[in-house]
Amino acid sequence: MPPFRRSRQMIFGLLAAALITLGCVSAPDAGPSDSRGDGAPSANEAEAPDGSGPDGTDTPEEFARDVDGATKLAEEYWKGVFTKSGITFEPVSRVIPYERDGEVDCGGQPLGLNNAAYCSAGDFIAYDVNWAFEAFRKVGDAFIFYLLGHEYAHAIQVRLGVQAQYTIQQELQADCMAGAYIGDMERRGRLTLADGDTEELAAGLAAVGDAPDQPWFAEGSHGTAEQRTQAFDNGYQNSLEPCDLT
Numbered sequence: 001m002p003p004f005r006r007s008r009q010m011i012f013g014l015l016a017a018a019l020i021t022l023g024c025v026s027a028p029d030a031g032p033s034d035s036r037g038d039g040a041p042s043a044n045e046a047e048a049p050d051g052s053g054p055d056g057t058d059t060p061e062e063f064a065r066d067v068d069g070a071t072k073l074a075e076e077y078w079k080g081v082f083t084k085s086g087i088t089f090e091p092v093s094r095v096i097p098y099e100r101d102g103e104v105d106c107g108g109q110p111l112g113l114n115n116a117a118y119c120s121a122g123d124f125i126a127y128d129v130n131w132a133f134e135a136f137r138k139v140g141d142a143f144i145f146y147l148l149g150h151e152y153a154h155a156i157q158v159r160l161g162v163q164a165q166y167t168i169q170q171e172l173q174a175d176c177m178a179g180a181y182i183g184d185m186e187r188r189g190r191l192t193l194a195d196g197d198t199e200e201l202a203a204g205l206a207a208v209g210d211a212p213d214q215p216w217f218a219e220g221s222h223g224t225a226e227q228r229t230q231a232f233d234n235g236y237q238n239s240l241e242p243c244d245l246t
Contacts, residue, residue, distance in 0.1 A: 058137055060133065063132075063133050063136050063137075063144075066136070066141045066144045066145075067095065067097075067132075067144055067148070070141075070144045070145045070147075070148040070149070071095050071148055071152075073145070073185060073190060073191065074148050074149060074152040074181060075089075075091045075152075076190070077181050077184065077185055078091075078152065078156055078181075079091075081240065082159075089159075090159070092118070092123055092124055092125055092152065092155045093122065093123045093124050094122075094124040094125075095124065095125045095126075095127075095148075096124055096125070096126040096127075097126075097127060097128075097129035097132075098111065098126055098127070098128060098129060099128070099129055099130060100113075101113050104126045106119035106121050106122070106126070107119065107121035111126055111128075112128075113128045113130075113131060114128055114131045115127070115128055115131070116128070116132065116147055116151055117151065118151045118152070118154035118155050118158075120155075120158045123155065123158075125148070125151045125152070125155070127147065127151075132144070132147065145182060145191070146178060146182070149177070149178035149181045149182060150174050150175065150177075150178045151174075152178075152181075153173070153174035153175075153177035153178050153181070154170070154174055156177065156245075157170060157173065157174065160245060162245065167222075168222060168227075171222040171228075172222070172227055172228065172231040173231070173243055173244065173245075175222075175228050175231040175232045175235070176231040176232065176234050176235035176240075176242060176243035176244075177235060177240065177243050177245075178232060178235065179231070179232035179233060179234065179235025179236035179237075180235035180236065180238075180239045180240045180243060181235075182236060183235060183236035183237065183239065184239050184240075
């Protein structure tokens with residue numbers, strides 16, 4: 001299998017706008033309720049103004065391939081980590097695209113638009129397909145690899161029984177784990193980063209921190225721009241060691 005390649009041009013102002021709305025849900029019980037589970041974007045997504053995205057990321061078919069590729073790469077990575085530790089790995093049950101507010105629910109909690117989440121109730125990742133596809137077209141497939149890497153990290157936290165007192169602790173750990181996944185797969189030649197991508201990704205992460213007046217202990221806090229950037233970079237540079245999974 002050839003290495004996955006990420007786009008050479010990345011518009012991180014748009015990446016920031018997309019990621020700052022990303023949510024993470026972990027409900028305890030019931031399974032998903034959804035009407036679409038084929039992994040493909042809907043046919044009515046609009047063309048980009050110039051008819052294309054960065055580095056050719058301009059079609060629903062390519063978007064679907066990259067979602068599938070990013071998912072499989074995350075599964076490959078975490079299966080290797082678990083196997084090395086003598087733990088049986090189980091991939092998430094599904095990655096579900098949705099188009100309407102409340103089309104998918106997590107333990108009775110509807111998932112909104114402009115959002116992506118891991119749901120422990122049913123063990124699935126769900127995302128607003130139109131929102132993600134628009135970010136894909138404007139930013140490139142880097143967005144998809146970060147998105148899946150962060151949400152898959154939440155699935156791994158559940159599998160390892162990692163619990164934190166505050167949301168911010170889980171979110172920064174997931175950023176670290178996403179950084180480790182991307183960095184380790186690059187070092188293994190399974191993910192190719194173009195010149196300058198890491199610096200641009202760091203710049204994008206710096207723009208997705210919580211608002212200055214967001215209390216760090218509040219439910220849903222993800223961390224300041226500096227905290228999120230540092231967490232991702234710690235994982236990217238040093239693999240899983242600084243992510244404190246033990």
